[in-house]
Amino acid sequence: MIGFSDVPEISQYASAIDVKFIVLTALTGAMGILVFVLVIVFSIRYRRGSPASRAPLPRWMQRDVEIGWTVATLFTFLFVFWWMAGAQLSALAQPKTNFEIHIEAKQWMWKVEQPNGAREINAIHVPANTDVRLIMTSDDVIHSLFLPALRIKRDVLPGRYTYLWFKAQRPGTYNFMCTQFCGTDHARMIGHFVVMTPEDYARWSMAQPETDDLAREGARLFVSFGCSGCHAPGSRVHAPDLHGLYGRQIPLDGGGFVTADETYIRDCILLNKHIPAGYPPVMPHFQGVVNEEQVTSLLAYIRSLSAEQQGASR
Amino acid sequence: MSDSATILREPWPNIERQRYGAAFGIWIFLVTEMLFFGALFLNYAVNRSLHPEAFRIASHETDIVYGTANTLILLTSSLVMTLAERVAAANWRRLALTCLIVTASLGLAFLVVKGFEYSDDLSKGLLPGPNFALEPPSTQLFWGLYWIMTVVHAIHLTVGIGLVVWLSVLIARRVVPLGTTASEVISLYWHFVDVIWLTVYALIYLPGVA
Amino acid sequence: MTDTTLEFAPAAEPLEKNYLNEETTLWSWLTTTDHKRIGILYTLSITFFFFIGGLAIGVVRLELMTPHADIVSAEAYNRLFSLHGIIMVWFFLVPSIPTTLGNFLVPMMIGAHDVAFPRLNLLSWYLFMLGALFTLYVLIAGGVDTGWTFYTPLSTSYATGHVAAAAAGVFVAGFSTIATGVNFVATIHMLRAPGMTWFRLPLFVWSMYAVSLVMLLATPVLAMTLLLIFAERVFGMPVFDPAQGGDPLLFQHLFWFYSHPAVYIMILPAMGVVSEIFTCFARRRIFGYTFMVYALLAIAVVGFMVWGHHMFVAGQSALADLVFSFLSFIVAVPSAIKVFNWTATLYRGQISFEAPMLYAMGFLALFTLGGLTGLHLASVPLDIHLHDTYFVIAHFHFIMVGGTVSAFLGGIHYWWPKFTGRMYPESWARFAAITMSIGFITTFLPQYVMGYAGMPRRYQIYLPQFQIYHVISSVGAMILAVAYIMPLLYLGWSLLYGRRAGSNPWGATGLEWQTSSPPPKENFHGTPRVVEGPYVYHDAETASGSEQAAPRPQGAHR
Incomplete structure (x- = not known):
């Protein structure tokens, strides 16, 4: 072949x-x-x-x-x-990379957010020879992201995050598509996967309309949804500090541990599912209040808190 | 259980083997029923391990009084059903018939209690949907399973009651003699429905008082 | 083989009372409890559903001749392939061999007068027809656009079609499968003729036993899963709904816990059929009878533990991927053993090539090609690329159509004289058998190639570079259609004008050939008594020494 x-x-x-x-x-x-x-x-x-x-x-x-x-x-x-x-x-083994692209699948399109906040529909631009990590979730049904040129695919599920990672080497325009049957226009859920030289990518990325990057957008939402009222370091409510939360092992109220990954944090926001040990279950759930894109931004913000701390401790 | 109690049908060589075959058949069927409910119980187990907190909150809302009353009723009915079998073996016709009727009545009593419980649940807003009373959202999973489990069990019980009534009518009209293969098959089914209820009781009602 | 001696019936014999002319009214057919008549009822029913399912995919293949949407809308396309999948899986493939050949032959092969519960058998046909006709009505009048897999949350919350009604139809038909399974297990356990010990059973009966176990253990799980879909879609019970924290992957686990074993429901009976055909036309004992039996049982058991290989890209844990991949390689071993044994059965045989043998050889070739590509799909890294592409489509069609349908048609031809008392026209049948293999390979071989090239399944419009493969595939499908219609015509013709067959036109062993053709209502005059193992096609001293084949004293049974 x-x-x-x-x-x-x-x-x-x-x-x-x-x-x-x-x-x-x-x-x-x-x-x-x-x-x-x-x-x-x-x-x-x-x-x-x-x-x-x-x-x-x-x-x-x-x-x-x-x-x-x-x-x-x-x-x-x-x-x-x-x-x-x-x-x-x-x-x-997932590569250590900060180059993370968020992908939100919905009937019947792919919404893509570049690390710098640039948004595209049905297209993914990536620089060549760079480790790229895709963080994917679905707004409705199960989709599946298939990159034939890279020989990889992964289902994209509602209510949780799945990941793909790769290092594309040859610049060019290829295809990506949905391979999990998702309804009427399943066959139209197809997009361009563009691999560019890092220089071309930088140029392309500069040319995109100016938007806030995800973490900054998340920080704004963190205040506007009232999260900071309890979770800010100086708050008087007994709520967990979110600095350094991401990726840590969290002891649960009922016993046992869970890793604080994207799915965990998402479930905490939307479903109030896991109660960490030592905290009263007082947090309201935000199901139907916060939408997928806003969750993505909040996640990016919470992750950035951990990255800051790692930077500080080094 | 005399050999003359049942008509020999094709393709069986003799009555004894035919009776044994019928029991064998119903046991195989009960295995399939166990897998049928097994899929449901697996669903419960997975969701409970994913949402321990929500299941704790949700199970507090079940009513242990109804549950326990129904467990007692159903266990008694199984006892009476077994009595009917034993009495039939001794050829005590009237008593056997009485036992069958008591069994069916206890089954009906179960459904009546269940009906009261359902109407309580409805008035407390425990039917999953937009007006569901509990928080967080995953408590709805518990109550979804509550309704599905109990309704599917109630359908099985209704079938059982129908079979017991049908059997007692046939016996009363002397269409079939006492202690037929059919009565053995029906009683096995009845006990099975009872055992399923015990599992449902443990999964639905007991966690709420633990 | 029996002491109801081998009588070659004279030509006037069909005037005798047999199961066909005993009673001839429609009512007598609709109320029959005779396993042979129920087998015939099932044969007519599933043939009907086979052609409905085939018609649907015919339109799909026509549509795929070009990369654009030409004939039907996207929604209609989705409904067509869903109809094809639902009808073919539940109303053709799953019941295909067990309810037709199995119903007819299991009691005859073990020397019984009927199945254990004849009325339950009739009930199973009515349940099947009720479920099947209702589902067909739903699929045509309303339409379902979820594919046959009903994945949540598409099926529960988003699909526009009549998912709940279709699920209800399949649910009902599921009980007919369970009834058949109960019947076969009880029959094989309880009604074997004197001397018919377990290790004297023909492999076809063993395959029916294995398949019944799978039916009994898998179908109830599907029934409950469909019920949950129904409850969620109709009554709004949140079961798999991610918005309430439900787990859509749990649905896939439950679904594949049924649907992977269902693949074995389809292929195990086919293995049984070709074992009968190979031995008869090679005039040879089956090579390694005991190994063949244990291979059947091993496939049935391990087949329950491999469902997760449908979910390598679905987001289950890496450990689960590893375990399911391992078990999928293990389950391939007994299948490979069977292929080698069939090949070795030909060694030192006296082979002739009548139509059933051609179908059986077609089975062997296509099943081997399909089975070997299963290794690609069992490998996690390769499956990540191949999953949900045409490679998968080609793989399972090689097994289910190349394998099961070939064996089904081979079996129909092989036992046709027994069913009807008439011979089919041999040269037409050979032509049809060869056409089928050619048409099949033309249709599905290109699909392997385009699958690896990245053509996803269930796509109405596709990238233009795949057109050439789609065109070849569609042309093959036309050849295949001809090959399927031909038997319908010449077998129909032979019902009226075929040469009368004696009781045993192939000179085959097996109890079903020791009675007249068509058999009398009660199968045998008297009870047959079995004194030796199956497939005594060559002299005992040349029978390379299978312990089970050695004759045992009479009355050793039970």
Whole structure:
């Protein structure tokens, strides 16, 4: 498949997947051909009335042959599993990157927010040779973001965040699309994935209309929704301080721990789901008050609080 | 349980095997029923572990009095059902019929109590939807499962009552003799519905008083 | 094989009373409890649904000839492929072999007069028809646009079609599946003829036993899942609604807990059918009978533990991905063993190539191609790229259509003389079998390629570079349509004009061939007595030594 004009592979990861695909196809192809050749040879040699010998098989043969190919198949398959699982595990490590793009899927479009706050619809611009992390959520049904050129996809779920990360290497314009059936115009949920040289990207990004970046927008919302009334450091209400919250292990009221990731914080805002140990459950929930985009901004602000602290402690 | 109690049907070679086959069949069916409810209980388990706080708040609103009363009623009905079986084996016709009728009546009593409970729940605004009374939103998950579990169980119980009444009518009119295969099958089903209720009771009512 | 001796019936034999001419009124058919007649009722019903589902996808394939929307609107397109999926899965593939060949043959193969609960069997047909016709009405009159998978929250809150009604229809049909499963398990446990021990059962009966277990354990979970969808959509009960904190992934877990085993409901019976055909036309005992039995059971059991491989990109944990990937590789092993055993059965056989054998060989080739690409999809990194593309479509059509439908048609041809007492026209049938394989490969091989190239499934409009593959695929679909219509015509013709078949035209072993064709209402005159294992096609001393095949004294049963 390498060099297949419709499937450019534009990252090291994609090339590695292609190699795996080709090797596995060759392996399974060999197994298939083995079966087909045997069937054809037997069909000709042992056609009814042919002179070939039908002498009885020795008794031991049946069992030994059977055990032989069972074990051989088992080990072949286990080997393939081991090989693929190794690749899966190494792909799990998320790169440390501050280049985060927020994606909100809704019937039937992709809303994209660049790290500097620039917004685009049905297009994702990224700089080449940079680790990029996509933080994705859905406004309505389940969608799935598919980047064929990078050989990756991930479902985009309502009510939680999923992530994709990659490092695209070859500049160019490719496609991305929705692969989880999402209703009438599912087939139109398709956009351009543009990889630019870092210089071009910087130029493009400067040319976008000026907007606040997400964290600053979030800081404004933090005050206007009244969050700061309790969560600001000087507040008299007994509410958790949000500095350094993101990414930490939080002890829960009912026992147990949870990692304060995007989904956790989102659930706290909208559903008031988890009560951290040592705090009274007094926070109101904001379901239907705060919309997806505002949650995204608030998240960016809360994350920035942790980044500040890390910076300060260093 | 005499052999003459049942008509031999195709394709069975003899009565004994036919009776054994019917019991075997209903046991297989009950296995499928367990998986049917199992999917529902799994749903409860997952949501409770995701929303422990909401489930704690929500389960406080269930009424343990109704729940316990219904548990007692249903357990008694199962006892009477078993009595009916035993008495039929001894060929005491009138007593067996009485037991069956008591069983069906206890089943009906359960539904009546359930009806009172439902009307209480409705007046307290515990039907999930825009006017739901509790906070936070995920308490609705508990009450959604409450309604689905109890309604599905009540449908099963209604079927059971129908079967018991049908059986007692047939016996009273001497269409079928005492201790038929059908009565064994129906009693197994009845006990099963009872066991399901015990699980529902533990999941719905008991957490509220814990 | 039995002591009701092998009588080759004279040509005038069909004048005898048999299950077909015993009573001929429509009423007698609608109230029959005879498993053979119920098998025929099911055959007619699912054939009807097969062609409805085929018609829907015919329009879809025509639409896909160009990258733009030409014939139908986006909404109509979505409804067409949803109709195709729902009808084909629940009203053709799941019931296909079990309710037709299975109903007809299981009691005959084990030497029983009927299934354990004949009235329940009839009830299952009525439940099936009720559910199926209602669903069909809903799909045509109202339409459902969720695909056959009913993913939440699309199905519960956003879809415009009549999801709840369709779910109710499938729910009802589910009980017909459960009734069939109960019947088969009880029949196989309780009604085997004297001497028919477990390890003398033909593999077809074993496959029916395995498939019944899967039906019994999986279908109730689907029923509850559909009920929850119904409760959420109609009564507003929040079950999977993320706005109330519900978990839409929980739906996928429950759904695939049924729907992956459902794949085995479709393929296990096909494996049983081709085992019968290969042995008969190779005149050979099945190679490794015991291994074949345990492979069937292993597939049925492990098949319950692999559902998560449908969710590698859905956001389940990496650990879950790993475990499900591992189990998916494991479940491929028994399937591979079966393929090798069928191949080895041909070794030193006396092979002839009548139409059933051609279908069985088509099955072997297509199932192998479909099964091997399953390894790609079981690999997490590859599946992340291939998931929800045409690669997946090609994979499961190779298994379910290339595999199951080939085996179904092979079985229909193989047992046609037994069903009807008539032979089908052989050269037409061979032509149809070969056309089917060619048409199938033309349709679905290009889909592997465009799937890897990134063509997502369920797309009405697509990028122009994929057009060439879609055109080839659509042309293949036309060939396939011809190959499916042909049997309908010549089998219909043979009902009236076919040569009369004797009781055993293939010289096959197996109890079903030891009685007249068509069989009498009670299957056997007297109770057959079994003294040896299945597939005694060559002399005992050449029978490469399967312990189970060795004759046992009479009356060893029970």
